[in-house]
Amino acid sequence: MSRFMRFAASSARRTFRRVSSASQIGTRMLAAGRGFSRNLTQYKAPLTAAAAMGAGIVGCVGLTAVAEALEPKAELVSFNAPGKDSVNIVLHTEEQPTLDDMKIFSGTANLPLASEIAEELGVPLGELSIKAYADGEIGIQVHENVRGKDIYIIQPTCPPGVNDNLMELILLVSTMRRASARKITAVIPYFGYARQDRKMQSRVPISAADVCRLLEAMGVDRVVAVDLHCGQIQGFFGPRTPCDNLEGSVVALPYFANLDLKSESTIVASPDAGGVHRAKHFRDRLKKRYGIDAGLAMIIKQRLRANAVERMDLVGNVEGCDVILVDDMIDTAGTLTKAASELTARGAKRVFAYATHGLFNGPAVSRIQKSELEQVVICNTVPLSPAAVQCSKIKQLSIAELLAEAIARIHYRKSVSVLFKK
Numbered sequence: 001m002s003r004f005m006r007f008a009a010s011s012a013r014r015t016f017r018r019v020s021s022a023s024q025i026g027t028r029m030l031a032a033g034r035g036f037s038r039n040l041t042q043y044k045a046p047l048t049a050a051a052a053m054g055a056g057i058v059g060c061v062g063l064t065a066v067a068e069a070l071e072p073k074a075e076l077v078s079f080n081a082p083g084k085d086s087v088n089i090v091l092h093t094e095e096q097p098t099l100d101d102m103k104i105f106s107g108t109a110n111l112p113l114a115s116e117i118a119e120e121l122g123v124p125l126g127e128l129s130i131k132a133y134a135d136g137e138i139g140i141q142v143h144e145n146v147r148g149k150d151i152y153i154i155q156p157t158c159p160p161g162v163n164d165n166l167m168e169l170i171l172l173v174s175t176m177r178r179a180s181a182r183k184i185t186a187v188i189p190y191f192g193y194a195r196q197d198r199k200m201q202s203r204v205p206i207s208a209a210d211v212c213r214l215l216e217a218m219g220v221d222r223v224v225a226v227d228l229h230c231g232q233i234q235g236f237f238g239p240r241t242p243c244d245n246l247e248g249s250v251v252a253l254p255y256f257a258n259l260d261l262k263s264e265s266t267i268v269a270s271p272d273a274g275g276v277h278r279a280k281h282f283r284d285r286l287k288k289r290y291g292i293d294a295g296l297a298m299i300i301k302q303r304l305r306a307n308a309v310e311r312m313d314l315v316g317n318v319e320g321c322d323v324i325l326v327d328d329m330i331d332t333a334g335t336l337t338k339a340a341s342e343l344t345a346r347g348a349k350r351v352f353a354y355a356t357h358g359l360f361n362g363p364a365v366s367r368i369q370k371s372e373l374e375q376v377v378i379c380n381t382v383p384l385s386p387a388a389v390q391c392s393k394i395k396q397l398s399i400a401e402l403l404a405e406a407i408a409r410i411h412y413r414k415s416v417s418v419l420f421k422k
Contacts, residue, residue, distance in 0.1 A: 099123060102411050103146055105176075107155035107168040110383050113189065114154040116400035121408060130168060138164065140171050147180040152407050157192030157211075158382040159359055166192055166211065170218050177219035185222040185410060186215060187403060189381035190329075190357050194229035212236035224406055226381055226399060227328045227356040246406055248356035248379045249282050249326075250422050251397050255377060256324060256354070257290040265349070266294040267321045271339040272301050279326040282354070297323070299339050312342045319347030329357035330378065333364035337371040344372040357381050358396070360388045368393050 105126040106114030118125045127143040153176070155169040169186060176184050196207035208230075215223065216238060223243040228234070234243040268286070270279035276298050286292045297316025323343050330336055330353070340351045351373055358378030360368075365387045368376055379399040388394050402419065409416050 097150065097411055097413070101148075101150050101182075102152065102407075103144075103149045103181075104152050104154065104407075105142070105172065107153070107165060107172060109156050109158055109161075109165040109168070110154070110189065110381070112383065113156075113380050113398075113400060113403075116398060117154060117187075117404045117407065120400055120404035128172075138167055138171060140168070140175050142175055142179060146176055148182045150183045150185070150411055151176045151181045152185045152187055152411075154187045154189070154403075156188055156190035156381055158190040158357075159361060162192045166214075170214055173215065173218040173220050183221045184219065185224060185407070186220045187224045187407065189226045189379075189399065189403065191225045191228055191233065194233055197230045197233055208233050209236040216241050222410065224403070224410070226379070226403070229328055244406065244410075244416050246402060246419060247281075248381070248399055248402075249285060249354070250402055250419070251379060251399055252354050252356075252377055253282075253285055253289055255395075255397060256286065256352070257292065259322075259352075261292050261294070261322055263291070263293040265321045266292055267297050267316065267318050267323045267348075268294045269297040269299060269316070269318070269323050269325050269339075269343065271299050271325050271327055271335050273298060275327055278328065282324070282326045294324075295321070299342060301335060301339075312338055314342055314346055317346075318343050320349055321347075322350045323348045323352070325351065325353040327353070327355045329359055330355045330364065330376070331359045332362045333360070333367045333371075336376075337367045337373065340372045350374045352377065354378075356399075358384065358388065358394070360385060360394075364388075365391050365394075 099122070102121070102123055103126045104114070104118045104121065104123055105128055108130055114125060126146075129139075129141050129143065131139045133139060153169065153172050155165060155172065157166040157169060169188070173184055173186060191208075191211075193207040193211045196205070197209070199206060212233070213236070220241060223237060223241065224246065225233075225243060226246045227248045228245050231245055234245055237243045268279050268283040270276045276296075279298070280296060283294050283296055286294055295316065297314065297318055300313045300315065302311045325336065325339055325343075327336070336353055336355075340353070343351050353373055353376045355376070356379050358376070359382055365385070369391055371393075373393055375395055376393055377395045377397060380396050381399060384394070384396060406416060406419055408414075409418070
């Protein structure tokens with residue numbers, strides 16, 4: 001029996017001990033019903049005030065009719081008091097959400113991905129307009145009713161225009177909250193500022209935490225992200241704002257399984273010490289799902305500064321093997337291409353790379369094209385630049401199905417943890 005059910009039963013028993021006549025029972029139970037409703041508010045129990053006051057009706061023949069009049073979706077729960085008649089309390093049961101309760105909206109950061117997700121879910125993208133004013137400000141207007149709806153906003157805070165995309169997301173959440181949306185979920189395929197997740201030197205912000213606080217302040221109810229740079233970023237949101245960190249490798253594993261890789265000659269490698277857990281997880285899934293029992297290697301890099309690597313050392317043996325470099329993102333591709341050169345120099349036969357987020361800033365595309373990399377596989381969390389689209393070594397996979405399933409599970413109140421076991 002749940003906590004609020006136990007509370008209801010104990011309230012009913014106390015009432016019976018204090019009164020004896022039928023008329024007194026009805027009066028006391030009505031008062032108990034009011035207190036019942038107030039106390040349940042803190043537990044967010046699915047109970048309406050009117051239905052709670054139905055607790056004042058005890059043993060009446062017309063109780064079912066009264067319950068239906070109070071609340072069409074009410075149900076009767078009976079509690080037995082020792083030596084007394086049973087007590088019937090009217091509890092409200094919430095309606096199951098439907099597809100009509102769901103609204104999908106998108107900012108301008110990655111409209112093709114949002115369209116794919118909406119198509120997977122079988123719902124149209126919501127109508128809104130986003131325009132930039134002459135002074136650089138952003139104007140947003142939603143062109144359909146969202147009152148009482150469950151809203152899902154798809155907006156990666158990715159380049160180009162990281163700050164503009166972040167501001168769009170913040171204003172979209174604010175717009176939906178002010179328009180009386182029931183629940184707002186921000187789907188952020190790429191979470192900008194995620195690399196600034198701690199203080200590495202004096203007098204610097206923890207920008208990832210500040211972005212989380214901004215979203216919470218605007219009234220977001222839930223966040224869905226994909227391969228956060230650091231999983232602990234989920235903890236920057238408070239307990240009232242759950243954050244689901246989905247794994248993009250789910251869509252990449254089938255692709256690599258079809259490359260005719262052999263267990264004895266396949267190595268999964270991390271391009272830095274911090275990503276060893278990610279590479280190990282990728283290797284474990286490759287073995288579990290496809291029977292490819294790959295080895296594990298690691299490259300230790302020493303940086304001069306951001307986006308500049310001085311030296312690399314390999315831990316592990318890659319001679320005569322196919323190597324898959326696994327990372328969460330590719331920025332300027334300096335680390336990735338140097339890692340590929342190091343692996344090739346150590347005798348690797350073929351070097352592939354997988355990263356969930358392909359940012360490809362600066363000289364990234366030209367570096368990849370000239371590198372020893374056989375192929376670079378990424379997800380469409382970030383839209384590709386025209387140069388990246390033309391690069392023959394870059395292969396983009398769609399993550400729309402994974403995100404659509406996550407949205408559907410959240411909307412229909414099903415377990416999201418199933419997605420982590422795929």
